[in-house]
Every structure is written in C-alpha cells, then in structure tokens.
Amino acid sequence: MTPKGDRIDAKVGEPVTFIVQSDRAGGLHVHSSPEQTPEFVKGMSILEVVIDRPGLVEVEEHESGALIVQLEVR
Numbered sequence: 001m002t003p004k005g006d007r008i009d010a011k012v013g014e015p016v017t018f019i020v021q022s023d024r025a026g027g028l029h030v031h032s033s034p035e036q037t038p039e040f041v042k043g044m045s046i047l048e049v050v051i052d053r054p055g056l057v058e059v060e061e062h063e064s065g066a067l068i069v070q071l072e073v074r
C-alpha cells in the first residue's frame, strides 16, 4: 500500500480528496474527532474527507490498520 505515512497539509473545513485504487473493497479510518470511516470499492474510488479542527490526523486503511497519510490540518 502506498503512500506509507506521508505528511500532507490540509486546511480546516476544506475537503481532502483521496483517489483510491484497490484490489478489494474496504475503508479508511480517519482519526479525526469524531472519527470517520469512508468506504471504497474494488477498483477506483474518490473519497472526500473534511476535518473540522486543527491537528495531526492519521488516516489508516481500516482492515490492516496500515498508516496511509498523516494530515497536518491548520
């Protein structure tokens, strides 16, 4: 799985778009407060995530728990 924990800048209240290419259906686990679990399908999915407060937010693949990115939200 890539990326593996890259730090990405994001802005409070502005959507972050994930273009997911996967060989199986699954979900993301966004460690925001409250947490978010957008789901993706086998093939390509486009997911939008909005974080509504500043901080460092980890985004994992839900099933494996693998870290994909850290959103540095300001």
Ligand SMILES: [Cu+2]
Binding pocket: 029, 030, 031, 060, 062, 065
């Ligand atoms: Cu998680």
